[in-house]
Amino acid sequence: MSETPTPATGSPRGSWPLYEIFVRGKRGLNHVHVGSLRAADDRMALLNARDLYTRRNEGVSIWAVRSTDIAASAPDEKDPFFAPSGDKVYRHPTFYDIPEDVPHI
Amino acid sequence: MTETEAPGADALQEYFDATIARDQRVEPRDWMPEGYRKTLIRQIAQHAHSEIIGMQPEGDWITRAPSLRRKSILFAKVQDEAGHGLYLYSAAETLGADRDDLTERLITGRQKYSSIFNYPTPTFADVGVIGWFVDGAAICNQVPLCRSSYGPYARAMVRVCKEESFHQRQGYELLMTMMSGTEGQRAMVQDAVDRWWWPSLMMFGPPDDNSPNSERSMAWKIKRHSNDELRQRFVDMTVPQAEHLGVTLPDPELRWNEERGRYDFGTPDYAELMRVISGDGPCNAERVTRRRTAHEDGAWVREAAAAHAAKHTARHTGPDRTEAAA
Amino acid sequence: MSDEHLSASLAAGAEDGEGRWAFGTGFEDPLHGVDTTVPDGVDAGALAALCLALGDDALVGAQRLAQWTTDAPELEIELALANIGLDLLGQARLLYARTGQVDGTGRGEDDFAYWRDADAFRNVRLAELPRGDFAFSMARLLALSAWRLALFQRLAAAPDPVLAAIAAKGVKELAYHRQFAADWIVRLGDGTEESARRMQAGYDEAGPWLGELAADTSADALGGDAAGAAAELRQVWEETARAAGLTVGAYPAHPGAGRSGERTEHLAPLLEELQSVARAHPGAAW
Numbered sequence: 001m002s003e004t005p006t007p008a009t010g011s012p013r014g015s016w017p018l019y020e021i022f023v024r025g026k027r028g029l030n031h032v033h034v035g036s037l038r039a040a041d042d043r044m045a046l047l048n049a050r051d052l053y054t055r056r057n058e059g060v061s062i063w064a065v066r067s068t069d070i071a072a073s074a075p076d077e078k079d080p081f082f083a084p085s086g087d088k089v090y091r092h093p094t095f096y097d098i099p100e101d102v103p104h105i
Numbered sequence: 106m107t108e109t110e111a112p113g114a115d116a117l118q119e120y121f122d123a124t125i126a127r128d129q130r131v132e133p134r135d136w137m138p139e140g141y142r143k144t145l146i147r148q149i150a151q152h153a154h155s156e157i158i159g160m161q162p163e164g165d166w167i168t169r170a171p172s173l174r175r176k177s178i179l180f181a182k183v184q185d186e187a188g189h190g191l192y193l194y195s196a197a198e199t200l201g202a203d204r205d206d207l208t209e210r211l212i213t214g215r216q217k218y219s220s221i222f223n224y225p226t227p228t229f230a231d232v233g234v235i236g237w238f239v240d241g242a243a244i245c246n247q248v249p250l251c252r253s254s255y256g257p258y259a260r261a262m263v264r265v266c267k268e269e270s271f272h273q274r275q276g277y278e279l280l281m282t283m284m285s286g287t288e289g290q291r292a293m294v295q296d297a298v299d300r301w302w303w304p305s306l307m308m309f310g311p312p313d314d315n316s317p318n319s320e321r322s323m324a325w326k327i328k329r330h331s332n333d334e335l336r337q338r339f340v341d342m343t344v345p346q347a348e349h350l351g352v353t354l355p356d357p358e359l360r361w362n363e364e365r366g367r368y369d370f371g372t373p374d375y376a377e378l379m380r381v382i383s384g385d386g387p388c389n390a391e392r393v394t395r396r397r398t399a400h401e402d403g404a405w406v407r408e409a410a411a412a413h414a415a416k417h418t419a420r421h422t423g424p425d426r427t428e429a430a431a
Numbered sequence: 432m433s434d435e436h437l438s439a440s441l442a443a444g445a446e447d448g449e450g451r452w453a454f455g456t457g458f459e460d461p462l463h464g465v466d467t468t469v470p471d472g473v474d475a476g477a478l479a480a481l482c483l484a485l486g487d488d489a490l491v492g493a494q495r496l497a498q499w500t501t502d503a504p505e506l507e508i509e510l511a512l513a514n515i516g517l518d519l520l521g522q523a524r525l526l527y528a529r530t531g532q533v534d535g536t537g538r539g540e541d542d543f544a545y546w547r548d549a550d551a552f553r554n555v556r557l558a559e560l561p562r563g564d565f566a567f568s569m570a571r572l573l574a575l576s577a578w579r580l581a582l583f584q585r586l587a588a589a590p591d592p593v594l595a596a597i598a599a600k601g602v603k604e605l606a607y608h609r610q611f612a613a614d615w616i617v618r619l620g621d622g623t624e625e626s627a628r629r630m631q632a633g634y635d636e637a638g639p640w641l642g643e644l645a646a647d648t649s650a651d652a653l654g655g656d657a658a659g660a661a662a663e664l665r666q667v668w669e670e671t672a673r674a675a676g677l678t679v680g681a682y683p684a685h686p687g688a689g690r691s692g693e694r695t696e697h698l699a700p701l702l703e704e705l706q707s708v709a710r711a712h713p714g715a716a717w
Contacts, residue, residue, distance in 0.1 A: 015407070035261065040407075041417060184509070399504075412621075
């Protein structure tokens, strides 16, 4: 168990929040998620993103969003949140044993 | 399976297994076996730590690089390594790891980094040979990881690999230039090659018959090729480059095997690898101490920024998001 | 995608000219198409002296920033300081190249960086002071970048087209350096008790060296405006202090000037390190 780090519950002293970074590669394209970084405030997040994710001229515009401010859908039945519906196997055709001599079903 | 069983466990495992079998990517919020998550966190963290510790052997040469062009290149390269560390910590954080916690594990010696960075860099030729061998070996290791089953790791590796190709080329180009220089420079290059060749082969890890975690990682498609296969690829790739450069690789057993269509080569000293991994390499203590000192010396800056941000948030009522939209 | 295809596409990506390299290729050459002959009416001696001095400021400043490598307070800061250092190195190289074109000696960038002793350097002395802590580094960066930005904004219209092009490119870089430093000074000044104390100390240490910057008139004959740059430096310095809750003392300026060849004891060891490998291997190719 010792290899699994504890997820951040209380931030340690001086720890900076996580930001998700979105970069518009060039005009005409959407902002695309490129990764995350740590920053103490929004301004720092933008400057840090510039240095980390666009140091080879990869972008014309950056969004930085606090990771905790992102509302995300659960990834369908794979998520434990939706696990209960995963047991409704009767919704799936393979649940039904069909004798092999019944054609085209 | 019957519908009366507890929901989940089996079905989730099946779904996960099917995702892996179809060669699709596992994404952060997907269910995954705890062992898969732990293995990934350990591997990605070690990889991130390697990038960060790997800044030290070369970083010392930035202030002494013998031309302004080389100075710029090396400065940019070492900066890239910090960037690669951040891409990787970012991938680890999608698995629920926390960067502060991972850093703590590094500086207290509880998590490892690549053994190669525990060797010293006494001459400027080391900068070139690190680029050629170490970054070359890293590319062999990392290009397959661009297809790793875990999405954020694979995507981070795509970025890293793109940038590593610059690293390898700059190293080789430096060595070509030095080989065309003075006799002293050629001797420096050969000396560095002699020192780095075997440690570079060890970067691929223990031999397959003694690599307990490899099989599971390959089944999970976290890892795509065995240690020995990657080591062989590196040798096959490097030998012609050495010939072109005019240096001798320090292995009397190295020769072309017509039948296999590959090079035969000697066995690295795996006892040395184990010693270095377990903390007894030439520079282990120095590397970790330096990272710990930097982290501790910087605490007041990180705390100040956090304190300022807290006051700033308190002073402004309501969220201020306007600055974030560039 | 197979490994081989991926390798190939990565290799192609490195050469696609879309600016994936951190230096050299794929970036606009700021001197592309610029005529390098010295225009009539421009004093070549003064131009060479100015390019050399501005190049020295940049090289020495970059060397101090490089000393933060592996030692920055946070990895994100590591990236930023390296970017700033790389910008300055780039400026130094262009300015040295121009110096060698103009002074008639045909010297190249490395001749200026590696084969001159401390007494031949003409950087302002603030640039050569030891690295110090992060607070001092930010105070120094603010002063040097605010002043240099003010100068470069004016030099972008210099009668020498090469210097003008170098300055125009530098303006964008320096605006970022200034912002980075000012942001950090505000965070540190307003952060914790310790950071406020350190930031004030950093300001107080850098402060007495600002007079030397303000008094430098060497750019005036070439499109610069010493008085304007000095005023802008003072304004940025004071406004940032106000925002950070720092006090600006009435610093008596240290006498003398780096521009006329006076040095602190800190430049010689800096150069000794910078030049050590190059000088140990005369005739070598790098």
